[in-house]
Amino acid sequence: MNELLFDRALVARERAHAPYSGFKVGAALRTESGEVYFGANVENVAFPNGWCAETSAIAQMIAGASSAPGRRIAMVCVVADRVDGGIVCTPCGGCRQRLKEFAGPDLVVHCMDPEGKGESFTLGELLPAAFAVERF
Known part of the structure; x- marks a missing residue:
């Protein structure tokens, strides 16, 4: 794990709006x-209009990266x-699909608790039948 x-x-988690x-x-x-x-999760009183931490991080990537490798x-x-x-x-399922938009099934997703203990999965394990351009 990196x-x-x-x-x-961990820093983003502490700054979450929940x-x-x-x-x-x-x-x-x-x-x-x-x-x-x-990124962090940001809740909204008009549920479900909040967004997930993964979505926030992806949005930061899109806003900050101008090249294709910077968006993978x-x-x-x-x-x-x-x-x-x-x-x-x-x-969540939506974030798994959002990650798939910018990565392949071999993407490693580390799922950790605040103490640094957890498990790692590939995106293919988390989302085995993802919507993908190749499938249509």
């Missing part, structure tokens, strides 16, 4: 060109509390 991504995701659920999430990604972007995700780290008796928090 220490820099974990640290950035006044309704209290469930803070941070995400950081590294592009193929080596740039690092991070090479690695992701998501930091959140564990759920349902100790299960690591993985990206």
